[in-house]
Amino acid sequence: FVSPQVLLLxxxxxxxxxxxxxxxxxxxxxxxxxxxxxxxxxxKFDDCKGNNKLNFEVSNPDFTVEGDGSLVALKNISEVGxxxxxxxxxxxxxDMAEIFIVGADENQGALKEILKPESNSAIPRQKRAILATPxxxxxxxxxPFPRLVGKVIRxxxxxxxxxxxxxxxxxxxxKGIFRINEITGDVSVTRTLDREAIANxxxxxxxTGLSGKTIDGPxxxxxxxxxxxxxxxxxxxxxxxxxxxxxxxxxxTVMRMAAFDADDASTDNALLRYNILKQTPTKPSPNMFxxxxxxxxxxxxxxxxxxxRETMESPKYELVIEAKDMGGLDVGxxxxxxxxxxxDDKNDHPPEFTKKEFQAxxxxxxxxxxxxxxVGDRDDPVTGAWRAVYTIINGNPGQSFEIHTxxxxxxxxxxxxxxxxxxxxxxxxxxxxxxxxxxLIPDIAYGPSSTATVQITVEDVNxxxxxxxxxxxxxxQENIPVGSxxxxxxxxxxxxxxxxxxxYSVSKDPAGWLEIHPTxxxxxxxxxxxxxxxxxxxxxxxxxxxxxxxxxxxxxGTGTLHITLEDVNDNVPSLYPTLAKVCDDAKDLRVxxxxxxxxxxxxxxxxxxxxxxxxxxxxKLWRINKLNSTHAQVILLQxxxxxxxxxxxxxxxxxxxxxxxxxxxxxxxxxxxxxxxDCSASDALPVSLSLVLLLALLSVFCE
Numbered sequence: 001f002v003s004p005q006v007l008l009l010x011x012x013x014x015x016x017x018x019x020x021x022x023x024x025x026x027x028x029x030x031x032x033x034x035x036x037x038x039x040x041x042x043x044k045f046d047d048c049k050g051n052n053k054l055n056f057e058v059s060n061p062d063f064t065v066e067g068d069g070s071l072v073a074l075k076n077i078s079e080v081g082x083x084x085x086x087x088x089x090x091x092x093x094x095d096m097a098e099i100f101i102v103g104a105d106e107n108q109g110a111l112k113e114i115l116k117p118e119s120n121s122a123i124p125r126q127k128r129a130i131l132a133t134p135x136x137x138x139x140x141x142x143x144p145f146p147r148l149v150g151k152v153i154r155x156x157x158x159x160x161x162x163x164x165x166x167x168x169x170x171x172x173x174x175k176g177i178f179r180i181n182e183i184t185g186d187v188s189v190t191r192t193l194d195r196e197a198i199a200n201x202x203x204x205x206x207x208t209g210l211s212g213k214t215i216d217g218p219x220x221x222x223x224x225x226x227x228x229x230x231x232x233x234x235x236x237x238x239x240x241x242x243x244x245x246x247x248x249x250x251x252x253t254v255m256r257m258a259a260f261d262a263d264d265a266s267t268d269n270a271l272l273r274y275n276i277l278k279q280t281p282t283k284p285s286p287n288m289f290x291x292x293x294x295x296x297x298x299x300x301x302x303x304x305x306x307x308x309r310e311t312m313e314s315p316k317y318e319l320v321i322e323a324k325d326m327g328g329l330d331v332g333x334x335x336x337x338x339x340x341x342x343x344d345d346k347n348d349h350p351p352e353f354t355k356k357e358f359q360a361x362x363x364x365x366x367x368x369x370x371x372x373x374x375v376g377d378r379d380d381p382v383t384g385a386w387r388a389v390y391t392i393i394n395g396n397p398g399q400s401f402e403i404h405t406x407x408x409x410x411x412x413x414x415x416x417x418x419x420x421x422x423x424x425x426x427x428x429x430x431x432x433x434x435x436x437x438x439x440l441i442p443d444i445a446y447g448p449s450s451t452a453t454v455q456i457t458v459e460d461v462n463x464x465x466x467x468x469x470x471x472x473x474x475x476x477q478e479n480i481p482v483g484s485x486x487x488x489x490x491x492x493x494x495x496x497x498x499x500x501x502x503x504y505s506v507s508k509d510p511a512g513w514l515e516i517h518p519t520x521x522x523x524x525x526x527x528x529x530x531x532x533x534x535x536x537x538x539x540x541x542x543x544x545x546x547x548x549x550x551x552x553x554x555x556x557g558t559g560t561l562h563i564t565l566e567d568v569n570d571n572v573p574s575l576y577p578t579l580a581k582v583c584d585d586a587k588d589l590r591v592x593x594x595x596x597x598x599x600x601x602x603x604x605x606x607x608x609x610x611x612x613x614x615x616x617x618x619x620k621l622w623r624i625n626k627l628n629s630t631h632a633q634v635i636l637l638q639x640x641x642x643x644x645x646x647x648x649x650x651x652x653x654x655x656x657x658x659x660x661x662x663x664x665x666x667x668x669x670x671x672x673x674x675x676x677x678d679c680s681a682s683d684a685l686p687v688s689l690s691l692v693l694l695l696a697l698l699s700v701f702c703e
Contacts, residue, residue, distance in 0.1 A: 017048035020095030034073040043069040047093035059085040096138035132221040139195040146188035160210035167203035195225040227264035233323035235337035246309040257296040259323035273328030278320040315343040345380030352449035364422040373412035384437035394431035422460040465491040465547035467559030475564040478531040489521040491547035500549040508544035511535040531565040569604035569655025575663040583672035589636035604655035613648040
């Protein structure tokens with residue numbers, strides 16, 4: 001079977017020499033098997049300058065091309081794929097030929113597909129007069145250009161007819177790549193093609209008459225770019241970091257390396273094979289790992305004992321990985337990347353104390369860290385297999401001690417959290433164990449070195465006396481006589497073995513009301529206790545006392561005294577407001593609502609009693625009405641002339657005995673016009689209650 005492409009290219013034999021394969025595309029019928037030394041076909045390559053140093057390469061290593069261009073099978077082969085590529089190179093030219101291997105049914109279908117009639121048209125049509133078979137062009141061809149790549153044939157000859165080519169690569173971007181001889185139908189390429197940029201071009205060919213109108217076509221012309229191995233494999237997904245647990249079994253998969261090749265994935269140009277070029281470091285074995293040449297999986301190949309992180313020169317290995325196309329043949333292009341493999345730690349070494357017994361000294365009454373316990377652990381310092389967890393397992397019944405891990409040093413920081421008392425115990429012995437955050441592997445256990453003893457010596461210090469109780473509370477009535485006894489306080493010295501004496505003093509007495517006997521601790525008053533004083537909060541007066549022992553140097557203890565003051569009715573009630581205004585022609589004679597307050601506490605406050613001073617004369621001018629237990633209302637009995645009036649009002653609380661306070665309410669009677677109140681004249685003319693009564697009497701006598 002010889003393709004139509006071969007027929008179309010045959011007409012170029014009489015033209016001038018074109019460097020390269022004289023026939024670039026072949027279709028051969030697939031046999032049951034290619035046999036060893038079988039001649040498949042003859043290839044003709046001519047660089048037009050003698051073919052000096054001509055060399056052939058076949059994409060399938062099971063075939064070879066001899067010096068005369070014979071393609072020969074090297075062994076019996078039953079499966080070779082759908083295509084073979086042959087690359088030829090001499091001193092002056094290089095080119096690519098493609099051999100398609102098809103079945104017998106596909107051979108007939110190739111021409112039938114081109115010449116089949118249109119079946120979707122309503123009117124039956126004849127077979128097309130234009131024959132445009134697919135064109136295959138190798139990428140990366142070298143000049144000169146333009147270069148003849150194919151031919152379009154028209155079965156009918158019409159005077160003045162011309163071929164016209166259109167589509168992407170002709171009159172659409174990228175423009176001008178292809179052109180057609182409008183008379184002969186020769187198709188040429190004008191520049192180098194890149195399959196990785198555009199792999200296929202779909203063009204249309206039509207024939208136009210003298211008038212320029214289409215007389216035949218358009219028909220489709222497919223141009224495919226044949227791949228050349230012009231792209232190196234690339235590792236795009238780095239950095240590549242893998243982890244494997246120490247002691248892992250031989251054959252454990254660590255990671256996968258995957259490279260990318262931009263060439264045609266259906267050809268050997270993108271068929272990749274992987275290899276380890278270099279391993280760093282090379283100990284304990286120069287071949288710690290293996291990479292699957294096809295999949296790129298990296299696996300361990302050493303026994304588990306050699307994969308011991310603690311004995312390695314470094315727990316990090318770097319592998320230089322090579323990916324080569326052309327199935328790994330020497331002619332293939334390569335790309336490299338570095339794979340970093342980290343040997344992860346497992347908890348196969350328990351922590352061990354650096355010594356069996358630690359010593360610590362602490363003063364009584366002091367808290368904080370008293371000693372750091374040191375341990376060693378051969379596991380990875382950044383993992384839970386190294387981080388230590390300390391526990392006090394004996395000697396801490398009162399929970400006076402705690403131990404925490406220093407995250408930087410892994411040391412155990414033993415602290416006193418409750419002050420120790422020398423008089424109770426001068427020595428403490430703690431038993432402490434250390435473990436890891438992560439559990440040990442099953443065949444490893446904690447040993448005697450994972451426990452240690454801490455001997456703690458408590459030093460005696462002069463402690464300050466302690467008040468009992470603290471705070472001290474007492475209740476007293478306010479206003480008790482100066483010099484009255486309030487309370488006798490008691491403080492004891494914790495240093496029972498030192499037999500010291502104690503003296504008392506007042507440290508803080510905000511109001512200056514108190515004094516204390518220096519030896520017996522009796523507190524007395526130096527001033528009247530006033531519950532209403534600003535130094536009293538919520539009926540409680542607070543003072544601070546000191547107890548000082550006779551040590552060298554002396555130690556001081558502080559106590560708090562709270563005196564709750566009971567109320568006495570010692571404050572008269574007060575009245576508010578003390579000023580009111582009213583219009584001289586007011587219709588509403590309810591002048592003002594008065595309120596009363598008292599600094600004392602109930603029952604020495606409300607209900608209050610409100611009274612007016614006695615009014616004499618034939619008629620009364622005002623009265624007061626009680627509204628509730630704390631308020632009353634002053635009401636005029638008639639309109640008064642513009643003036644100022646002083647009204648004496650007495651308020652009495654409910655204490656026993658009750659206290660009364662008399663206050664003058666200033667009442668201004670003003671002139672009111674257009675919602676404005678004029679009290680100027682009334683300010684100049686104050687009138688007392690007695691004067692008002694006198695004027696009232698005179699008016700009666702005059703009548």
